[in-house]
Amino acid sequence: MSNYRIHGATGEWEVVIGLEVHAQVTSNSKLFSGAATAFGAEPNTQVSLVDAAMPGMLPVPNRECIRQAVRTGLAINAQINKWSRFDRKNYFYADLPQGYQISQLYHPLVGEGSLEVVLDPKDPEGSTKTIGIERIHVEQDAGKLMHDQHPTMSYVDLNRSGVALMEIVSRPDMRSPAEAGAYLAKLRTILRYVGSCDGNMDQGSMRADVNVSVRRPGEPFGTRTETKNVNSVRFVMAVVESEARRQVDLIEDGGAVVQETRLYDPDKNETRSMRSKEDAHDYRYFPDPDLLPLELDDAFVEKCRASLPELPDAKRHRYEGALGLSPYNAGVLTAEVETARWFEALLTATAAKAGKGEAEVAKQASNWLISELFGALNKLGKGLDDSPVSPEDGAELLALVADGTISGSIAKQVLEKMLESGDGAAAIVEREGLKQTTDTGAIEAAVDQVLAANADKVAEYKAGKEALFGFFVGQAMKAMQGKGNPQLVNQVLKSRLG
């Protein structure tokens, strides 16, 4: 449990947070029309007659969007409502062509569920918390107003109009910015594993409405505000922090929190009022008469369930258990579905090359991926998705280390050259003559040379300064341009100094 407290002038305050996350469903077409959904298309090029609300046009539910929402519900262990219904939420706005949004107020597709968050991502075995999820319903997105195209007019882009969203509503179960951030990050991870949302928050595929209230610890909930359309994990945490602080200051100054909708300004790191409850719309929700209730059969739900991939928690446990990875490595490798996918491809290829079981090479592969490849890619400003080195390439490199062809330190050089040239590890080792030397004669010659050149240090070593052994190894390796087999170098040194 979180002990996060806001220290006010009059004492300590607790923050209570609930998130409503809007996640765009991954689908080639919109929720109720056949129009395409690609991001970044020219304005008003992805608009059907239905999306533009032409007279007489009718919505028809897109089965794929429903399927993805059901899969998402199953991934958070939620109840799937086999009978659900679409409602109209009525309000006028220029980006809402129908004059109503088709949503699900009374009977959502997905009911009660939950997910478990780890509060410190570096410590996956550390403190965890279960966050309740009240519901997931599907609804249409609105279009977009463009205010910068004309001096006195606003333009409307309907490309997003009718795009399918899942609204994932949490319980007010979070108590700190870190918990809110961890929840959103975990939810994003699950959505991306499931494939129901690409989670691209900077493109608006996922955004959160952040409900914040404060109270004295142990007291009933305070009045909450809702900060709309926050589009990163970092901003969600910042909103919680600044909004909670604002509310505490307000109350301690003798004021009262007003239930209202607010907007976050990342430049100033503050929220500001958008509209208060008094000018809240009366949305006049009622069942959409153009649509029949949505009825799902068991076979459909089971098919959705069977289509789910291994989810992040299960995967992490498997990595720790069956593969014997450290909790840290398991946590890092499962945080993004692409990372896990890359790792598993690397693992399969590495095990195949070594003729061993995956568990036997897992540690080597995971360490290399996390400490070598991530670092090298990071320097190049790249990620796994645009890595010039494929899992197959990585496995080839690891095989060269495993069979003693090259040493670990040479492997670092080879990786750098692989990233530069795109060539394979074996070809680079061959071309650059980096193959490890197991020729005892050459090693002995190099060791003897080093010992002769450092007679003073040999004396110190013999006098008891055993830490110098590493120095001799380093010098010998250096003399051999790193190509000496480390075990043999050790052996020779020990016998010479022994």
Next chain:
Amino acid sequence: MADLTDLGVAAIRDGVAKGLFTAVEVAEAFNANVAAAQAALNAFIVTTPDAAIEAAKATDARRAAGQPLGKMGGVPIGMKDLFATRGVQTTAASHILEGFEPEYESTVSQKLWDAGAGMLGKLNMDQFAMGSSNETSYFGNVISPWRRNDGGNAPLAPGGSSGGSSAAVSARLCPAATGTDTGGSIRQPAAFTGISGIKPTYGRCSRWGIVAFASSLDQAGPMARDVRDCAIMLEAMAGFDPKDATSLNLPVPEWEAGLNADLRGKKVGVPREYRMDGTDADVLASWDQGIEWLKDAGAEVIDISLPHTKYALPAYYIVAPAEASSNLARYDGVRYGLRDLPDGANLQEMYAATRAAGFGAEVKRRILIGTYVLSAGFYDAYYTQAQKVRTLISHDFRNAFAEVDVILAPTAPTAAFGLGDMVSDPLAMYLNDVFAVPASLAGLPAMSVPAGLNREGLPLGLQIVGKPFDEQGVLNAGLAIESRAGFAARPERWW
């Protein structure tokens, strides 16, 4: 040759197929009638004589090439202005859609063109199908071709909302026309003008491309001279449409081939709750006459109860406006249709100005009612309650249909009234739908057939309501009445 405009759908289809006359001759004859009547009756908002000729030429060419002509081959029809027609102004008789030419064709109209029909024009109607007298059209009243036999020549209502359709068919401006029925808008105008019209089971005809009034009630259907013509045209209009989520995924029966006026073994229910105060004596007499005709056709007539009938009209006038208030929100001046942008107006002010100028008084009234009944604090008392009533009314019918095959009732409580007689009293106007609305709320097939004339020489209709999907039973009972009523009256041509 006899006047081609005296022919109905079946006679034209068969005559063109046999080569008794060409489709172009038929289209020309009706085009001439349309043009001659337009000033007096105002039945059309737009006439499309060229479209009628083009379609007729295509039919004649198909015949010359020995190709099949389709269910409606060579038949020109009128299209209610609620149906979107590609490139032809579609307004729902409103100012807000004046000049709107869709880039798409409604499913139902496309099916009719595919079946060989041609379009004579877009028919006038009550604005957004809201009205029972065709007095709410932005494009002026439709004048019924009928007159009372008192020599007074008072202009009469053709009924509504499909008033252009009813006037045009009864005045021989077209052999048949499309209508839509939300709470009686096919049946009541058919009754007022001495023609037949059927509203099929909800979901039989696609709503795609029909300007929405109340989505859970709107159904398209044919209006024609007789039962056979309705059966033919309904076959052409009906069918599953994946673009309408409420469309019935059922094959379309061959209703024309199934016509059979022999009702032996059939049971006809007569609901006692429909004997209401205020029902015209002539209407009651024609109902009694109808009962005798159906007995004569071999049916057993049974007294039944539909106990929640009295709640149907109030429930309808909650549900339909509620849906309409939302359906009409899209007419906002942003994307198409009228935009009224006063100097310096912001978005809200543009909405207000556009909608104030673009909607007529009755449409505004229903938007206000609908907005009210869906508002926070009133929703349960009105909308939820009305939906419960709707369920009870469906149960009433289900119970009744456990005993009987069809139900017989008057179509409307009176014959046609005079234009202007009711405009100041909307509730009296709404009462005209009292017999029509229950079948709409239950989504049942229902038709009106002419039963005779009242003491003023005006047509009266009888209504047959059937089980879900049993249009055949409805048509057959209609045919039994039609063959006994021998209704041959037609308005004397004064225009």
